[in-house]
Amino acid sequence: MTEKTIVIAGNSGGLGHALQARFSAGGYHVVPVSRSGAGDLHADLRDARDTARLFESLDASKPLAGVIHNAMQFHRGAFLDTSPEVFEQVWRSMTLTAVNVAQQAIPRLRTNGGGCLIFSGASGSMRAGPQFSAFSSAKFALRGLAQSLAREHSSDGIHVAHTILDGLIWSDKTQQRFAGAQANSSMAAKDLAEVYWQLFHQAPSAWTHELDLRPMSANV
Amino acid sequence: MTEKTIVIAGNSGGLGHALQARFSAGGYHVVPVSRSGAGDLHADLRDARDTARLFESLDASKPLAGVIHNAMQFHRGAFLDTSPEVFEQVWRSMTLTAVNVAQQAIPRLRTNGGGCLIFSGASGSMRAGPQFSAFSSAKFALRGLAQSLAREHSSDGIHVAHTILDGLIWSDKTQQRFAGAQANSSMAAKDLAEVYWQLFHQAPSAWTHELDLRPMSANV
Amino acid sequence: MTEKTIVIAGNSGGLGHALQARFSAGGYHVVPVSRSGAGDLHADLRDARDTARLFESLDASKPLAGVIHNAMQFHRGAFLDTSPEVFEQVWRSMTLTAVNVAQQAIPRLRTNGGGCLIFSGASGSMRAGPQFSAFSSAKFALRGLAQSLAREHSSDGIHVAHTILDGLIWSDKTQQRFAGAQANSSMAAKDLAEVYWQLFHQAPSAWTHELDLRPMSANV
Amino acid sequence: MTEKTIVIAGNSGGLGHALQARFSAGGYHVVPVSRSGAGDLHADLRDARDTARLFESLDASKPLAGVIHNAMQFHRGAFLDTSPEVFEQVWRSMTLTAVNVAQQAIPRLRTNGGGCLIFSGASGSMRAGPQFSAFSSAKFALRGLAQSLAREHSSDGIHVAHTILDGLIWSDKTQQRFAGAQANSSMAAKDLAEVYWQLFHQAPSAWTHELDLRPMSANV
Numbered sequence: 063m064t065e066k067t068i069v070i071a072g073n074s075g076g077l078g079h080a081l082q083a084r085f086s087a088g089g090y091h092v093v094p095v096s097r098s099g100a101g102d103l104h105a106d107l108r109d110a111r112d113t114a115r116l117f118e119s120l121d122a123s124k125p126l127a128g129v130i131h132n133a134m135q136f137h138r139g140a141f142l143d144t145s146p147e148v149f150e151q152v153w154r155s156m157t158l159t160a161v162n163v164a165q166q167a168i169p170r171l172r173t174n175g176g177g178c179l180i181f182s183g184a185s186g187s188m189r190a191g192p193q194f195s196a197f198s199s200a201k202f203a204l205r206g207l208a209q210s211l212a213r214e215h216s217s218d219g220i221h222v223a224h225t226i227l228d229g230l231i232w233s234d235k236t237q238q239r240f241a242g243a244q245a246n247s248s249m250a251a252k253d254l255a256e257v258y259w260q261l262f263h264q265a266p267s268a269w270t271h272e273l274d275l276r277p278m279s280a281n282v
Numbered sequence: 283m284t285e286k287t288i289v290i291a292g293n294s295g296g297l298g299h300a301l302q303a304r305f306s307a308g309g310y311h312v313v314p315v316s317r318s319g320a321g322d323l324h325a326d327l328r329d330a331r332d333t334a335r336l337f338e339s340l341d342a343s344k345p346l347a348g349v350i351h352n353a354m355q356f357h358r359g360a361f362l363d364t365s366p367e368v369f370e371q372v373w374r375s376m377t378l379t380a381v382n383v384a385q386q387a388i389p390r391l392r393t394n395g396g397g398c399l400i401f402s403g404a405s406g407s408m409r410a411g412p413q414f415s416a417f418s419s420a421k422f423a424l425r426g427l428a429q430s431l432a433r434e435h436s437s438d439g440i441h442v443a444h445t446i447l448d449g450l451i452w453s454d455k456t457q458q459r460f461a462g463a464q465a466n467s468s469m470a471a472k473d474l475a476e477v478y479w480q481l482f483h484q485a486p487s488a489w490t491h492e493l494d495l496r497p498m499s500a501n502v
Numbered sequence: 503m504t505e506k507t508i509v510i511a512g513n514s515g516g517l518g519h520a521l522q523a524r525f526s527a528g529g530y531h532v533v534p535v536s537r538s539g540a541g542d543l544h545a546d547l548r549d550a551r552d553t554a555r556l557f558e559s560l561d562a563s564k565p566l567a568g569v570i571h572n573a574m575q576f577h578r579g580a581f582l583d584t585s586p587e588v589f590e591q592v593w594r595s596m597t598l599t600a601v602n603v604a605q606q607a608i609p610r611l612r613t614n615g616g617g618c619l620i621f622s623g624a625s626g627s628m629r630a631g632p633q634f635s636a637f638s639s640a641k642f643a644l645r646g647l648a649q650s651l652a653r654e655h656s657s658d659g660i661h662v663a664h665t666i667l668d669g670l671i672w673s674d675k676t677q678q679r680f681a682g683a684q685a686n687s688s689m690a691a692k693d694l695a696e697v698y699w700q701l702f703h704q705a706p707s708a709w710t711h712e713l714d715l716r717p718m719s720a721n722v
Numbered sequence: 723m724t725e726k727t728i729v730i731a732g733n734s735g736g737l738g739h740a741l742q743a744r745f746s747a748g749g750y751h752v753v754p755v756s757r758s759g760a761g762d763l764h765a766d767l768r769d770a771r772d773t774a775r776l777f778e779s780l781d782a783s784k785p786l787a788g789v790i791h792n793a794m795q796f797h798r799g800a801f802l803d804t805s806p807e808v809f810e811q812v813w814r815s816m817t818l819t820a821v822n823v824a825q826q827a828i829p830r831l832r833t834n835g836g837g838c839l840i841f842s843g844a845s846g847s848m849r850a851g852p853q854f855s856a857f858s859s860a861k862f863a864l865r866g867l868a869q870s871l872a873r874e875h876s877s878d879g880i881h882v883a884h885t886i887l888d889g890l891i892w893s894d895k896t897q898q899r900f901a902g903a904q905a906n907s908s909m910a911a912k913d914l915a916e917v918y919w920q921l922f923h924q925a926p927s928a929w930t931h932e933l934d935l936r937p938m939s940a941n942v
Contacts, residue, residue, distance in 0.1 A: 640863065
């Protein structure tokens, strides 16, 4: 098999690294992208031009097989304390980055005879709780985008999936940020990566658009 | 009863006028707001400062009872033909206007001992079809916002509702825009206005957060 | 207006009595039906023949305008402690009664030029929690039935609605059964009855199929 | 690894045979069960005692790892032409069989330190269309059951999943029953079986409760 390229955008809670490891082990040319750029390709995916530049820079390489989008900006806070600027920022980080990435990826995947786009959602994608107005609004928006893309581009051989990560991903950062988080009630990034790998390779006769994921110990 | 003020933002398909008529008949001081401003108060609700200015200008008047938000920017088009700018515009028109309006209304309603916010959604708020990436993504985002506000501010006596308008509202514009639209398979703006009136006045022991509305003749 | 008949099946938490009062005040000939039959017409709606007998007995009276179905059998318990017989009983009480009632009502409403059927759901209709396998399974089943009937019979002028009662209805029985239930965090039956009245009389251009109801103080 | 037993109940559209092949290849002791019993173990899973007898007969064999439930009774027909008996039958075939099977399996899986139950749903599990009152009502009921079991028994190490098969499974029977069905717009049973295999073996830190499956060519 010809080696193919997969772009992994964002590293929420270590998921990016685990996906990188899983898809590298599976023979892909993995291109991790993040804003910080530590060890990754740097691109600001909130910017359409910068995103275009990124994908163009990959065109000389192996053909694109797909993109996994984890770009994440967690935000919790009272609605009245969330400025419209922050509200917009959260939307740009989680939704507009997905728009930009999809607009670059879809034409390339179409040319390559198909491919897969996975967008990572959260429990807040399905149910918007108090203190989550900005976060959930952006995650709902991302879900609407993914659903529309799935319906619009499946006939091009493009499999669009949306995952609902219903829990914390275990990492050092998680420990610091969420008092009381525990490994055995969190999700392991490598286990999630395995599910993404499976989703990415589903046969065209049986594509999943949406699935949820949570640790056994969680009250679902 | 002291006369109270209601702000009606946007006039999608004549719904704004019908709401104006219904709430005026019911004794409210109705403040219609639109971007065009024809006969209405002019304000650009995509702009937080302009929205603040609007609500401040009403503070000398009757106390605020609530807001109905119909700000609407219909958009249908292939995803690959929808520029990120248009995608953002649609979100600004339908979601950010709701953020701005809610941030002005909620503190005032809290001071007044409660009130009601109604946000108008569409069938695209629940299911994102092909050609509706920008529209549905923004309508999903609005729904997430409304849900979070309901949960965050019900204890302040603020009733937040989200309607799902699953069909066309009958108007001259509808006739022009949608070939084949017919009065008897469309919704009458005055009938919708009656439901909004009822929602707005539900007793605190029985509040509806979400309801759908469609014409009898529609295949639901 | 010619007086019309409405059948109110079941009295869950006093809702039946409140509906009776509201529709009587509104000029209907109200026929309350319950298994116990205290003050009501007696019929076992789990039995198709008994249900047929009931509706036939009403045919000499005012024409049927609709039915409100609240037949309820609350059940909470560990799945492994719920015998298949109990599981079935709960389904018979809440779902099969709705089938039987709808099969009698629909042909009559069609003949009368239309009408309204309202089925009362619960929070367990949308989300099935632990200890609610029998209850939620039956409530999910009722929701599926209502949805199918709405789509199949709206063109006959029959408005089918499903309410999601997300909370307790305040009554003496509620106080006894649920320790800690309080009036101000429960729903008042008369407020619910008002919403049912409004639903029942929605104009054909703007029909609601589903709405939720909960007390202000509830975390929605 | 000790060989383990998996029970596969029902063969809807050839899915049973494909699951049998997949899990046999993966080293399981596969016990197919069907009402007809052709080549399978015969048991009437609508009957609690017969279901108990079946599971007891397996107790001497390899320990139980889980059950896949595909018991299916397709039914399409006008509501007014569907007798309460047929309505009940459809519920018995698709929901009560799941109750019976789960009541036998859960205590055994708990003893064995965990396991997996997969219930097969359909598009009608999520949206009840006209002519599908009996079918969708039963499929909704099955979904409610599965959801409650997932929440009640995940702490026992029991992974409960619900699949939404949104399309036809390709088989000779499909061809006969649905005029116009085509292989390339249907799902291949072996591809579905692969997804079930993956679901069945998800790591406890990342369990999926629900996923949809449809062919690429379907309008999702």
